[in-house]
Amino acid sequence: MDKKKLLQNAITDIDEKYINEAEEYKTPEKKHRSFSFGLTSWQKGFVAACVAIVVMVGVFTMPSIINSAIAAEPTPTANPAPTPYETRDMKDVNIFTDYAEKGVRYFQKTGDRYCFYGKEGYGYFEELGNSPHLPQAISPKEFNDISELRNGIYTDYDMSDFKFVCQDRTEYHVMTNYLAWQLYDLDNDDKTIDWFNKANKAFAENIEKTYGYAPKIPEAIEYDPAIFSEDLNDCYIGTAELVLDDGNLIYSYVDGKLSCIWFYACDTVFEIYSDVKQDWIHSVDGWLSDLASLETAPRAAERLRSISEASWDIERQYIYDCIEACANGDDSYSFPTDWYNRDKEKYPDKFYEEIWYGEKK
Amino acid sequence: MDDNGIIRLIELRDEKAIEELTSAYGGYIRSVAYNILRNREDALECENDVYLEMWNNTTFEEGRSLRAYLGAVARNKALNMKRSRKQEEDASSDVSLDDIAELIPDTKPDGDILTEYELTELLNAFLAELSEDARIIFVRRYWNCEKIDEIAKRYGFSEGKVKMALRRTKTKFEKYLNRKENYYGQEKTIAECHNRY
Numbered sequence: 001m002d003k004k005k006l007l008q009n010a011i012t013d014i015d016e017k018y019i020n021e022a023e024e025y026k027t028p029e030k031k032h033r034s035f036s037f038g039l040t041s042w043q044k045g046f047v048a049a050c051v052a053i054v055v056m057v058g059v060f061t062m063p064s065i066i067n068s069a070i071a072a073e074p075t076p077t078a079n080p081a082p083t084p085y086e087t088r089d090m091k092d093v094n095i096f097t098d099y100a101e102k103g104v105r106y107f108q109k110t111g112d113r114y115c116f117y118g119k120e121g122y123g124y125f126e127e128l129g130n131s132p133h134l135p136q137a138i139s140p141k142e143f144n145d146i147s148e149l150r151n152g153i154y155t156d157y158d159m160s161d162f163k164f165v166c167q168d169r170t171e172y173h174v175m176t177n178y179l180a181w182q183l184y185d186l187d188n189d190d191k192t193i194d195w196f197n198k199a200n201k202a203f204a205e206n207i208e209k210t211y212g213y214a215p216k217i218p219e220a221i222e223y224d225p226a227i228f229s230e231d232l233n234d235c236y237i238g239t240a241e242l243v244l245d246d247g248n249l250i251y252s253y254v255d256g257k258l259s260c261i262w263f264y265a266c267d268t269v270f271e272i273y274s275d276v277k278q279d280w281i282h283s284v285d286g287w288l289s290d291l292a293s294l295e296t297a298p299r300a301a302e303r304l305r306s307i308s309e310a311s312w313d314i315e316r317q318y319i320y321d322c323i324e325a326c327a328n329g330d331d332s333y334s335f336p337t338d339w340y341n342r343d344k345e346k347y348p349d350k351f352y353e354e355i356w357y358g359e360k361k
Numbered sequence: 362m363d364d365n366g367i368i369r370l371i372e373l374r375d376e377k378a379i380e381e382l383t384s385a386y387g388g389y390i391r392s393v394a395y396n397i398l399r400n401r402e403d404a405l406e407c408e409n410d411v412y413l414e415m416w417n418n419t420t421f422e423e424g425r426s427l428r429a430y431l432g433a434v435a436r437n438k439a440l441n442m443k444r445s446r447k448q449e450e451d452a453s454s455d456v457s458l459d460d461i462a463e464l465i466p467d468t469k470p471d472g473d474i475l476t477e478y479e480l481t482e483l484l485n486a487f488l489a490e491l492s493e494d495a496r497i498i499f500v501r502r503y504w505n506c507e508k509i510d511e512i513a514k515r516y517g518f519s520e521g522k523v524k525m526a527l528r529r530t531k532t533k534f535e536k537y538l539n540r541k542e543n544y545y546g547q548e549k550t551i552a553e554c555h556n557r558y
Contacts, residue, residue, distance in 0.1 A: 004462040010480035011458075011503050012436050016429030018488050022500040023389075023428070025493070025516065 364427040367529065371416060379412050386428060390435045396506040397439035400473075411439045436504065466533045469544055483544075485535045491530060498526045 362370075370378035376405060383385075394407035411434045415421075421430070469475050488496050502523075503510045515525045537543055538543045 003465045004458050006477055006480060007462045007465060008440060009477050010484055011432055012440070013477075013481045014488065014500070014504065015485045016433070018424045018485075018496060018500050019429045019432055019504060020426055022497040022505070023495070025497045084558050218463070 367427065368421050371421070379416065382415060382431075386431050389428060390431055393435040393505060394439040397436065398443060403442060404439070407438045407442060411435045414438070454532050461503070461531055461534060464531070464533055464538055466538060471544075479544075483538065486543065487534060490537075491533070492548060495526045498523055499530050502527060510520050 362385070364385075367378055367381045367385065368376075370381060390408045391404050394411075395401065395404040398404050398407065411431060414434050415431065463476065465480065469479070488499065491499065497516070498512055498518075501507045501515070502509070507515070509523050509527075512518070524541050
């Protein structure tokens, strides 16, 4: 049986409604995931004012829902009022100190939105130019109530189980106890996955042992082992106090210090620095040979070699540039805005937008 | 002129029909043919063949999409032209069915050979389950034979999204083909049937 010919002919005869659909499809405008959906401007202002009042009251009358690990009692200067940050440039904000002190476990910039996740809750805020407001913390329940996310992962899990959530364009990757990854594509309803590979099974058993219940398995999870391999069992995410994701670089911090950096590109996570190894990868070639010998990242090594041989010239160059800069200890990569600006100068706009936002703005 | 008007002209054997077809669908037919042949002259030749086919098909079904029909004819003509000229797959077009053709099982769960019609039905059912984005990307890639960057540009997607969508669709298709109930509605996998015998 000539399968190719069979398939070719079968494809030719697919239902014409799909052919017409592809011809007529127009990319819808991206939904702006803001805190207010479909509200009028005065309603938005009213809601924002209510939230601000609730937060202010909460600060003085209840333990902070952002931070239960702060050693010192909140002082008036730690009051999460947005005003002190409004006029500060992002590059002047010491992300690690500011948010780590407040017990923020995870902080991520995605597009024009900053998300943070604290031990007992999380919230998000939008960047206004280079001056983000201090995040307004809300509880997982409140977050779950936001209609736009109702059908997402957050309604299915107790968020305190999560170490961090990484958004990659339209997809959410959830890391829990560094043994399991779930991939949700929020732009479609495709949810099929095999949750229990051996690592995930072990994770589920751990969760049950620790929390007394087995994690509820959503009906549709897509786990893509090409993206995150079991190699991550060796990573520090599980013990990290703070994880930052600025798009392509993922940082984890333990005891307030940078413990590991991963570079995420081409659907693969590359570990490029770890305090255990006490070293950066000093050159791409050196890294390639190191990767080949590393038991922890054989798949990443293979992937990188395939990238090098591919015709994705710009993307390959981008990866090399990132690695070289990190290898030289260029800590400007710690600040998303700096990297954002430098990237923009160097790479064509089209490439830049696709790398950072995944789609044309 | 609308589709019904064109069809009427063909039925009346009025050669103005060709003029109207060219005006309404010439670009579309050429693009379908070109994506497969990757040669302008061949695509034009193919286009003419499509008009001839349409002219000779005097029993066009009412209610059918003329555009889809013309596209399917163009596609068939182009594929046949390619085969007859023993053209190797254009590496630059980067459209290969090999990676999903290999997913097709040798036989159905009952041991019979999978027919072209049955595979089309499976495909249609499978496509119905996909998200809109995944489906249009699949159709553009394998029906329209468009390159990844062409698809991305057309819809304003990133190339990464297109690649990822194709990869996931392929994985889903493999699972879909391996589920017996998709053939007969019963809960068995092909592997289980093979093991049984």
